[in-house]
Amino acid sequence: MTTAIVVGGGIGGIVSALLLKRNYDNVLLVERAPVPGGLLRTSHTRDGLSFDFGTHFVATTGLDDLDELLFDFVNAEDWHEFDYLKAGHYHGGLLNGNSTFIDARSLPRQTYLEGLEQMLLATPSDETPVNLEQQLDDTYGVVFRQQLFTPVLQKLFGVAPQQLAPDAHLLFGLQRLLILSADASRELKNLPRYDQCIAFHQLDEGVNRASVFYPRHGGIGRWIDGLTEKLRAAGVEMLTGHFVQGVGHQNGQIDSITLDDGRHLECDQLVWTVPPFLLAKAADLDVPMHAPQLRHTRLFHFIFDRPFTTDLHYLYVHDPAMSAFRVTLYSNVAGQDHDPEHGCHCTVEVLSDGKEELSMLSERVCNELIAMELVPEDAVCRYINSEALVAGFPVLSREFVMAGKQQADCLTRQLNNLHLLGKSSGSAFFMNDVLREVYDALNVA
Numbered sequence: 001m002t003t004a005i006v007v008g009g010g011i012g013g014i015v016s017a018l019l020l021k022r023n024y025d026n027v028l029l030v031e032r033a034p035v036p037g038g039l040l041r042t043s044h045t046r047d048g049l050s051f052d053f054g055t056h057f058v059a060t061t062g063l064d065d066l067d068e069l070l071f072d073f074v075n076a077e078d079w080h081e082f083d084y085l086k087a088g089h090y091h092g093g094l095l096n097g098n099s100t101f102i103d104a105r106s107l108p109r110q111t112y113l114e115g116l117e118q119m120l121l122a123t124p125s126d127e128t129p130v131n132l133e134q135q136l137d138d139t140y141g142v143v144f145r146q147q148l149f150t151p152v153l154q155k156l157f158g159v160a161p162q163q164l165a166p167d168a169h170l171l172f173g174l175q176r177l178l179i180l181s182a183d184a185s186r187e188l189k190n191l192p193r194y195d196q197c198i199a200f201h202q203l204d205e206g207v208n209r210a211s212v213f214y215p216r217h218g219g220i221g222r223w224i225d226g227l228t229e230k231l232r233a234a235g236v237e238m239l240t241g242h243f244v245q246g247v248g249h250q251n252g253q254i255d256s257i258t259l260d261d262g263r264h265l266e267c268d269q270l271v272w273t274v275p276p277f278l279l280a281k282a283a284d285l286d287v288p289m290h291a292p293q294l295r296h297t298r299l300f301h302f303i304f305d306r307p308f309t310t311d312l313h314y315l316y317v318h319d320p321a322m323s324a325f326r327v328t329l330y331s332n333v334a335g336q337d338h339d340p341e342h343g344c345h346c347t348v349e350v351l352s353d354g355k356e357e358l359s360m361l362s363e364r365v366c367n368e369l370i371a372m373e374l375v376p377e378d379a380v381c382r383y384i385n386s387e388a389l390v391a392g393f394p395v396l397s398r399e400f401v402m403a404g405k406q407q408a409d410c411l412t413r414q415l416n417n418l419h420l421l422g423k424s425s426g427s428a429f430f431m432n433d434v435l436r437e438v439y440d441a442l443n444v445a
């Protein structure tokens with residue numbers, strides 16, 4: 001009898017367990033929380049309105065076998081399917097309903113022209129940049145880095161680009177800028193160098209062929225319910241409310257784990273989807289340590305008595321004057337399925353240093369929704385709730401990213417039958433990147 005153990009019951013762990021069940025007799029999934037799902041959980045009000053906990057939308061990966069595993073229970077009766085989401089952004093005091101990317105044309109004319117010249121003449125080096133500041137300067141020029149990127153990165157990460165690792169801006173979807181006209185941008189994007197950093201002006205241009213899904217009722221947690229049902233049907237044993245205290249190994253082979261309740265479980269394969277330093281501790285191995293710095297990440301859930309003044313599904317708030325990072329407007333996603341009797345509901349994600357008093361912050365965020373003209377000025381807020389994420393957004397400093405890579409290398413060098421996967425492994429953050437990585441690692445015929 002062969003046994004594989006998966007630690008962490010987020011989407012990375014759930015899909016790992018389903019794939020492992022194809023090759024192992026026993027698969028056990030250890031999840032610290034009372035229920036699986038991680039950042040794809042949902043809470044509900046008494047009226048039946050649902051608020052998601054982190055990630056909202058799920059999309060096909062383009063890998064047929066994986067998509068079958070993930071979405072074969074997703075049907076038109078219970079789920080919305082979108083070719084693309086209506087997404088926008090707020091920056092410089094303006095709402096743009098056609099793009100999530102910052103509009104460089106919002107800068108004073110002279111500054112914009114100077115920045116534009118720098119960006120178009122920039123020649124990114126083939127060498128890996130030492131930090132995000134250098135990467136942004138090489139790609140967009142100093143003017144756009146200083147005027148556009150630095151203020152929003154400072155707001156989101158709490159530090160300047162000089163202290164961040166290259167690519168840290170991708171965590172917040174800041175890879176492109178809106179410049180020039182729609183036609184000129186389209187033309188320039190034919191060149192790969194410009195395609196990387198210039199945005200299309202309309203949402204339906206350049207969309208990939210993924211289908212995006214959201215449940216008609218019950219929030220994104222419904223997807224986890226469907227996958228949990230699959231785990232049960234496949235015979236995966238779920239050990240919720242537990243964590244791993246010890247990992248036994250000999251000659252580079254993991255042979256057992258010990259749970260917090262003292263249970264000793266033998267295994268032939270371990271998949272670890274929670275922070276790697278916890279494995280180093282449980283296995284009593286020396287790895288380079290660097291305390292992870294997480295941004296205080298808080299979700300504010302609101303119900304208003306009036307419809308939103310936009311039809312966007314979600315928007316990024318790049319404006320440094322606002323505390324909000326992203327607003328998801330569930331009632332707009334529900335469209336015809338939404339019952340206006342229950343009011344209109346949204347979630348605002350806020351990243352901060354955590355110093356501001358909660359009641360003041362929630363009032364400020366509520367006022368921001370009115371100031372951004374997403375909610376009518378005379379709307380009454382019927383409900384406010386907030387929750388903090390323990391595993392929020394990481395501050396991707398150079399030291400943190402480097403230590404994460406060293407930890408992962410060190411652990412996988414010392415332990416043969418180990419896979420470090422999921423967003424905590426440090427090599428992927430977005431859900432579909434995590435899913436593809438899991439599939440590549442565990443889909444062994």
Ligand SMILES: Cc1cc2nc3c(=O)[nH]c(=O)nc-3n(C[C@H](O)[C@H](O)[C@H](O)COP(=O)(O)OP(=O)(O)OC[C@H]3O[C@@H](n4cnc5c(N)ncnc54)[C@H](O)[C@@H]3O)c2cc1C
Pocket residue numbers: 007008009010011012013030031032033036037038039040053054055056057242243244273274275278297349389391392393421422423424429430431432434
């Ligand atoms: C606020 C927020 C918004 C996001 N929005 C998006 C988005 O819009 N699009 C997108 O693609 N991605 C988004 N992401 C990233 C996305 O949520 C992750 O890619 C996805 O959740 C990764 O799944 P995971 O299983 O690796 O991690 P998680 O979902 O974090 O799951 C980890 C699980 O491990 C459990 N756990 C932790 N410690 C232990 C332990 N010691 N023992 C056992 N179990 C443990 C946790 O309880 C949790 O259930 C967002 C992330 C955050 C923080």
